[in-house]
Amino acid sequence: MFRDKEFALRVARSIRKLSGHLDEVKIMDFCGTHEWTITHYGIRSMMPENVELVAGPGCPVCITPGYYVKAAVKLAMEGIRVFTYGDAYKLPTGRREEPSSLEEARSMGGKVEIVYSVMDAVKKSRDGRESVFLAVGFETTAPATFIPLKHGEAPNNLSFLVAHRLTPPITRYVLDNFPDNPISGIIAPGHVSTIIGAKAWSFLPKEYGVPTVVSGFEPVDVLLSILEILRQIRDGRPRLVNEYSRAVSWDGNLQAQKLFRDVAQVSDAVWRGIGVVPESGLILSEVYKEQDAETRYGIDDEGWDDLPPGCRCAQVTLGMIKPTDCPMFMKSCTPESPYGPCMVSSEGTCNIWAKHSGASVINLPN
Numbered sequence: 001m002f003r004d005k006e007f008a009l010r011v012a013r014s015i016r017k018l019s020g021h022l023d024e025v026k027i028m029d030f031c032g033t034h035e036w037t038i039t040h041y042g043i044r045s046m047m048p049e050n051v052e053l054v055a056g057p058g059c060p061v062c063i064t065p066g067y068y069v070k071a072a073v074k075l076a077m078e079g080i081r082v083f084t085y086g087d088a089y090k091l092p093t094g095r096r097e098e099p100s101s102l103e104e105a106r107s108m109g110g111k112v113e114i115v116y117s118v119m120d121a122v123k124k125s126r127d128g129r130e131s132v133f134l135a136v137g138f139e140t141t142a143p144a145t146f147i148p149l150k151h152g153e154a155p156n157n158l159s160f161l162v163a164h165r166l167t168p169p170i171t172r173y174v175l176d177n178f179p180d181n182p183i184s185g186i187i188a189p190g191h192v193s194t195i196i197g198a199k200a201w202s203f204l205p206k207e208y209g210v211p212t213v214v215s216g217f218e219p220v221d222v223l224l225s226i227l228e229i230l231r232q233i234r235d236g237r238p239r240l241v242n243e244y245s246r247a248v249s250w251d252g253n254l255q256a257q258k259l260f261r262d263v264a265q266v267s268d269a270v271w272r273g274i275g276v277v278p279e280s281g282l283i284l285s286e287v288y289k290e291q292d293a294e295t296r297y298g299i300d301d302e303g304w305d306d307l308p309p310g311c312r313c314a315q316v317t318l319g320m321i322k323p324t325d326c327p328m329f330m331k332s333c334t335p336e337s338p339y340g341p342c343m344v345s346s347e348g349t350c351n352i353w354a355k356h357s358g359a360s361v362i363n364l365p366n
């Protein structure tokens with residue numbers, strides 16, 4: 001069980017009581033860490049029948065198009081050293097040809113190295129070897145990628161394959177394009193909001209009438225956020241609440257936001273299995289093009305719909321199905337041997353469900 005158990009149970013009971021006044025409610029959490037909290041601590045089991053909690057597209061590894069992986073694999077096999085974070089190491093290209101991931105590329109002699117930070121890649125590249133850093137992540141990780149470029153610390157032999165994505169545009173996209181999947185409330189991501197600020201989510205209640213809470217990651221944070229969303233639905237007064245004010249300010253990290261503007265430009269971008277989402281990606285600006293791996297090597301971005309055949313990861317990341325609805329879940333697709341991208345990273349919904357579903361089931365006393 002978790003900290004503040006008695007208080008958490010009181011909040012859960014308030015959720016149950018309030019839900020009696022409501023129709024069906026579907027609340028989407030955006031962040032993989034929220035999904036982890038909900039699944040690991042059995043928060044779904046505490047929900048009344050008419051309150052459904054679904055995961056959204058909050059795992060950057062899951063939505064990184066396969067063509068970035070394919071490009072990185074090709075470079076690695078040609079002898080160019082590719083640096084990657086560990087969570088993208090097993091990410092499948094989506095194609096059947098071998099090697100179909102950086103892990104396979106390394107086992108077949110490709111030059112792949114796992115690093116824990118961009119600065120590791122920068123330091124190692126000072127040996128002069130031609131190298132590429134595969135930069136995956138949302139607004140939280142993008143500043144780390146951009147700092148060595150901005151400060152002139154990245155040697156010219158190191159280029160960047162930038163697959164960073166922005167979170168508010170995909171949330172807008174989900175609400176605009178899937179009317180059959182109505183979302184009644186959104187638990188906005190905590191980590192991302194430390195960078196972009198709570199204000200980045202104000203469009204959700206204003207333009208879409210969707211109650212929105214920026215939430216922390218303790219079970220109590222998530223339960224309080226759910227309760228707040230239900231209250232807003234009951235009262236018919238959608239608004240933005242920052243439940244995570246101990247870490248997230250209204251304006252966010254202004255220095256990091258300036259870094260985005262200095263080093264990158266916003267562009268339309270592909271989300272794996274989902275398609276092109278307007279203004280949802282970051283590309284390096286002209287000043288830094290020389291160290292842009294896409295420019296340096298030319299990247300074939302064909303085939304955005306590149307999930308491995310039969311993988312339903314896109315529907316999982318859009319909150320339309322549960323991982324257990326996929327016939328491959330825990331059969332031909334497991335955390336040890338992932339078939340689709342949502343099973344690769346510890347932030348992927350399928351991976352979280354595989355490791356933590358059933359870890360806790362809370363029988364709520366009356």
Ligand code: SF4
Nearest residue numbers: 312313326333340350
């Ligand atoms: S269980 Fe595997 S194959 Fe199925 S949706 Fe998830 S990642 Fe894709």
